[in-house]
Amino acid sequence: MSSEAHAHAEETLALREQFDTAEQQKDASTLGMWIFLITEIMFFGGMFAAYTIYRSAYPTVFAVASSSLNVTIGAINTCVLLLSSFTMVMAVRAGQMGKRNMIIIFLILTLIFGCIFLGVKAYEWNEKYVEHHMPGQAAFHLEGTPLQGPAKIFFSLYFAMTGLHALHMVVGVGILLTLIVQTRAKKFSAEYFTPIDISGLYWHFVDVIWIFLFPLLYLIDRHLPK
């Protein structure tokens, strides 16, 4: 690596001392995030495995339990999340072009959509609590099936999976807030916006998880004969 390029890179961004070039640094960060996301897939994978096994063991109970979830609200929330992914893409695009104001606007929009999603999710959880569909409740009861045990398993999975997903959303919200502060402090430029880029990867990943969760939890009964 020529020392000239090294010096140039140091002017424009914080090139950390273990790297030779800005490109190497960006590649390393991006690869690191992808590997982290693979870890996340395995993390959620354990729950998806449990879901698969219990759904094939108790197909009808799962269908009945699934139909007690509010599909309309779930669908609206899915749209909200997809919108947030769109605004996140726009934030990354603004980062590429080095337009700080646009970055901030789109990050705030993403933040708002993310918070709407979490608010709606909290409303849904509360609804489940009121309807006595929470597995820890002594008064737990699900209409339409004699098998209350497997029904509890469905809702255990529902709360564990949506809860873990929501936790990732909360982390995402924290990341967005940090990025907004950093953008305001002029940390990013067209040459250096790696944190926005890899945070985008994380945000989309969390969205994709929901894209799987929504049909698996809300839409099971759709293809069963009525």
Add this chain to the structure above:
Amino acid sequence: MTTAVLQERTHYLNNGYGLKSWLLTKDHKRIAVLYFITISIFFALGGVFASLIRLELVTPAGDLVSSETYNKLFTMHGVIMVFFFLIPSVPATMGNFFLPMMIGARDLAFPKINLLSWYLLIAGGGFAIFAMMAGGVDTGWTFYTPYSTTYSNTYVIATALGIFIAGFSSILTGLNFIVTVHRMRAPGMTWFKMPLFVWANYATGVIQVLGTPVIAVTLVLVFCERVFHIGIFDPALGGDPVLFQHLFWFYSHPAVYIMVLPAMGVISELVSTFSRKPIFGYPFVAFSSVAIAVIGFLVWGHHLFVSGQSLYAGLVFSFLSYFVAIPSAIKVFNWTATLYKGSISYATPMLYAFGFIGLFTIGGLTGLFVAALGIDVHVTDTYFVIAHFHYVMVGGTVMAYLGGVHYWWPKMTGRMYPEGWAKLSALFIFVGFNLTFFPQFILGYLGMPRRYHAYPPEFQVLHVASTAGATVLAVGYILPAIYLAWSLRYGPVAGSNPWGATGLEWATPSPPPTHNFDRIPVVTHEAYDYTAVPQEVEVV
């Protein structure tokens, strides 16, 4: 005169003093030292529990401790040794220190994340130690449900949380290694010029990244089942406790390779250096690490032969377990072939390497015994299994760990250890280890079950032999703690390459400067090319 030489030059140890310069360091070498101190403490703690277990088993009656206490002792021994010593052992210390140096990098790709991973281990260890001081945990290190979720009245939650947090330490180490190997290699350092230690740690990183999250989520579910009374594994609801076992072993079998693959990497370095020959069949040894990482994920069902798993699943898992032995055997054969016509020196690290090869072979072959359905039904949950995995974990990993510590000690500290004492303690460890664990094969075959604190008097002779061996082993472990500490001050100055080894880490002065290389090296030679041994670096 010797102290003067070491202090004139700035190196990673004297570049900043005081607690803060250590606790906030981003230098991979200092973080490795932090890990080294931490896991040494955990090893001692796990050893204390083991000693109490062996003391209890001297007499057939359960007289030293109550059965409840005994349950806690073997649980805490397992938890500490597996999650807080063996998993971090080689990668977090020697991997951290030497992987970047071996590929000619100034540091790992993510130094802050590296420091974070040490703090995660400390935090996880804090929870585990809190659980132990508050009253302990008695589920066995395997946390089988529904005992762990419903019936145990001990500190399962704190312990599970501790392991969960320590798991992220392991994931981040693996992630850091993978990215570093992909992106930070020096010019000319192609994949097939990397030392085999790097290959081994890379393959380990793959397992850490893919396997650890699965046990993390499993422990989350156990945690939620205890705290929020959800029911995923609860048979009362129609849940399946065997599902827990599947998820647990999906990680915990590959975890064996997290513990032993880096150890094999150490052995490759030792065998080559001390026979002054390149490793025979380098590409096969390199790829066998990757093969172990991949196939290792397909064999977990051999832990469930008697858990109500279907016979066909048992057959497939049995076959695959035999299959995964092949890449391990490739390594052993290639090390042996490397020795052939080599100019072998019997320095302490090489003694440990020989110990590893012999003991790991016994551990591996008895692994084939228990991977066979018929034999496993007979020896499940007996001391045969205990002896088998201690031959792999202690006879394998700990031997390689100590071999590596002696091999790289001069590089890490700038000083040699006392060779005579080191050889003596290696002998103690080898003899003590075999005396401890070989009788356990016989005990298990005769039907002595694991996890019992009382036993029929017929077994006493073998148990006493085992405890006697454990005493010798303990002496063997205490000796290095003393003479290594002594050598920090009084050991002879080592020079940059006391073994005449080939890795790039030996092309730096001892101890290395903070950024490892003044000028990033350009690699032109193959790995283990003894015509190109790094010259003594001028240490001024």
